[in-house]
Amino acid sequence: MALLVTAGLVVMLALGHLNAASQVAGVIGTVLAAVALMVSVAAFFRTGSGSVRRVRGGSIAVGGDANGAALGDGAQVTGPASLPRPGAIAGTGQTDVESGPDGVAVGGDANDAALGKRSKRTRS
Numbered sequence: 001m002a003l004l005v006t007a008g009l010v011v012m013l014a015l016g017h018l019n020a021a022s023q024v025a026g027v028i029g030t031v032l033a034a035v036a037l038m039v040s041v042a043a044f045f046r047t048g049s050g051s052v053r054r055v056r057g058g059s060i061a062v063g064g065d066a067n068g069a070a071l072g073d074g075a076q077v078t079g080p081a082s083l084p085r086p087g088a089i090a091g092t093g094q095t096d097v098e099s100g101p102d103g104v105a106v107g108g109d110a111n112d113a114a115l116g117k118r119s120k121r122t123r124s
Contacts, residue, residue, distance in 0.1 A: 060105070061105045066109070068081055072114070072119055076119075078120075079121075
């Protein structure tokens with residue numbers, strides 16, 4: 001299609017119809033710009049069908065579950081491993097996690113975890 005339009009414009013130029021070729025090129029350019037704008041707006045507002053994970057960490061950011069984890073300076077977890085909470089389905093849904101300076105952010109479950117500086121979790 002583009003080749004056909006280009007060929008038509010070249011023929012118009014060769015025949016000396018400069019004014020008409022200029023007007024046609026202007027209309028084509030305007031239509032293409034409008035289509036590009038619509039595509040970019042649609043892409044901007046489109047939501048993904050799968051899970052979306054955005055993890056931004058100033059200090060610590062976890063996009064999923066942190067069950068039984070030790071997160072932070074000097075954090076300690078002692079004892080047997082923790083089990084995920086009953087009925088939890090890991091890795092589903094959309095996650096958008098951001099932590100600030102010296103912060104801890106978890107996008108999923110943080111069951112039985114030690115979060116933050118010098119935090120401790122002891123389990124026997």
